[in-house]
Amino acid sequence: MPKTILEFEKPIIELEQKISEMKKLSETLDIEDEIKSLEEKIQQLQDQIYSNLSRWQIVQIARHPERPYTLDYIQKITTDFIELHGDRYFGDDKALVGGFAKLNGETVMVIGQQKGRDTKSNLYRNFGMMNPEGYRKALRLMKLAEKFEKPVITFLDTPGAYPGIEAEERGQAEAIARNLFEMSKLRVPIIVVIIGEGASGGALGIGVGDRILMLEYCWYSVISPESCSSILWRSWDYKEQAAEALKLTAKDLIQFNIIDRIVPEPRGGAHRNPDQAAIILKEILIDELNKLKKIKIDKLIEMRIQKFLNMGVYLE
């Protein structure tokens, strides 16, 4: 049984528990048919709940503590991963992991924001909130990939860049801006995958690429619903409304051409079946990478820049 159950998941989990109890009973009793019908009922219920999720509920799934994180995907999708550390200027940011790995037998550079699962690991990972050295480490690894002509895959999952005193001293804004600039013209294919939370500039700092993929139950926006609520409504109580207003889900963003492709998640969300989630993502990554490899690099960069230039809606 999952440790964390979201409010709207409760009816599903309850039925699942019932089934597992019945399965124990079925060793002595003939209740196969009942189990079957209950399983069908779960599917129906799940379909019903998950096709009507509010944006705030999607934000909650995106933050589910049992959701697979960057290192889980790296471990499940790639082989031969070697983690590389440090920005060579200041230190090693634990909120950002990266290194060479093999995807489908070919070397790629994988880079991503990493959260922790409990208090201890969350403190170690700074809750997935990067400092400037994290962005500079990411850039260093991307430049390394460029040098050896290996494609880059980045995983976005952060509640934001760390708003700390030292982060400002070391140039949080400059570090993010520099990455946006350098990623725009990096001479290897870049695939960006939003796997959880995509909070503002902190996420975008490793989020410029040729293909932007987003898992089904993630959010990506200029601000978190809570902060938006506190600023615009001057209260923390309007996060649901803020989430609706911000239109921050994959379904919303594909309409604005901010993302290119939605990566489907297993029934009930990636946290219900991380292995299945990884299999789906792996297939899509291989497919996208094969397409990108066919495009000449100068053309690819031109297309990348054009893609971001096309983003925006205005009246003239």
Place this chain on the structure above:
Amino acid sequence: MAWFRRSKSGIESDSKKKEIPDGMWTKCDKCGEIIHKKQLEQNAFTCQKCNFHFRIGSSEYIQILFDEKSFKEMDKKMMSADPLNFVDTKPYKERVKEAIKNTGLYDAVRTGTGKINGHNVVAAIMDFSFIGGSMGSVVGEKIARAIQKSIKTKYPLIIISKSGGARMMEGALSLMQLAKTSAMLTKLAEAKVPYISILTDPTTGGTTASYAMLGDVNIAEPGALIGFAGPRVIKQATGKDLPPGFQTSEFLLEKGFIDFICHRKELKSKVTQLLDLFAS
């Protein structure tokens, strides 16, 4: 010395303020000096006593920086389309309408070409009075086009930033303007056209985390608030008191993120000097 002489200045009466003709006099926010409007203009909207730099708009910067009547505005009437149909306590559409009415501007940046002591330049100048100088689709597009113009004409680019960051009411579209403007700057760099970024009070959030920090030369006005996260957010997140002078121009100079601080009265001559150095 008489024992009854005041050692401190006394409490000033409020009624005195009302006697001053509205709009003719301004009080310095920092030292309290009462300054005549003409005097303020002559001083490039800085306090002659304490050098406090008043927050000014694009029109004032155009007046300070450009040769007379040389500034030609581009894309003047580009406006927000409210792509998200965003409503908080008030619909975004209404906020925009109000801002247009109150400021006479169409969004938070004005772009154009002009001459600075004879040097042709392309400029983008932000207005904090328009929804906190926030960057949404219009600001991003206008800046991208200004950069394009710069590439085409080979005129150096000047951006004066004065912004609270990305505009919330356009959600992820606002966020993408960071990438859009930065991507366009790579083309400017490739074309080897100089870009001077001028950071003024305040420059925070997404604006700092994109074009404001990417100048070939970064200049700041004295005492400006410049940073990524706002001071209140940092205080809340860390629970620590912020060191004195934190996130000011002087602090950024010390930390190595801007090239120099320039008094507004010397801005035109310093920018001219740079343009000269790039050109010859």
